[in-house]
Amino acid sequence: MPINNFSIGKDISYSVVTSSGTLTLNGKTGYSIKPMFTDINHKGLGGLNIHGVIPDGWQIELQFDRTDPNVDNYFAQREADYFAGINQQGGTIFENTVEKDGSITSFRYTDVVLKYDNAGNWKGDSLIPISVTAMASRRIKV
Numbered sequence: 624m625p626i627n628n629f630s631i632g633k634d635i636s637y638s639v640v641t642s643s644g645t646l647t648l649n650g651k652t653g654y655s656i657k658p659m660f661t662d663i664n665h666k667g668l669g670g671l672n673i674h675g676v677i678p679d680g681w682q683i684e685l686q687f688d689r690t691d692p693n694v695d696n697y698f699a700q701r702e703a704d705y706f707a708g709i710n711q712q713g714g715t716i717f718e719n720t721v722e723k724d725g726s727i728t729s730f731r732y733t734d735v736v737l738k739y740d741n742a743g744n745w746k747g748d749s750l751i752p753i754s755v756t757a758m759a760s761r762r763i764k765v
Contacts, residue, residue: 656681660678
């Protein structure tokens, strides 16, 4: 629940559903959402500049500490599928946020592709942080 009307990290949850099923992500530590845009600019002969932005998808960063081989196995299979010539379908991310009044705000990200950004920095007596970037075509309010 929010604290003193402010959302905190515990208020959000998400799940990643790939073309091969739900990807179980344990040890979640971070989730960052960034809209992407294409800027357009009109420079008229009369000196008036007109600007606009076109929605161009979403970038989502998933961070977690490694607890199991789920992510490694998923990306190993994606790599094997690619080199075997198997078509790689996009997936979906479902996101839920608990609001201060207890209601839930939900979004669905579509046509999601995942990229393994960091498979881990292994050191003695340390957690292994890993990260994945997701790129989605759309974010739809559910």
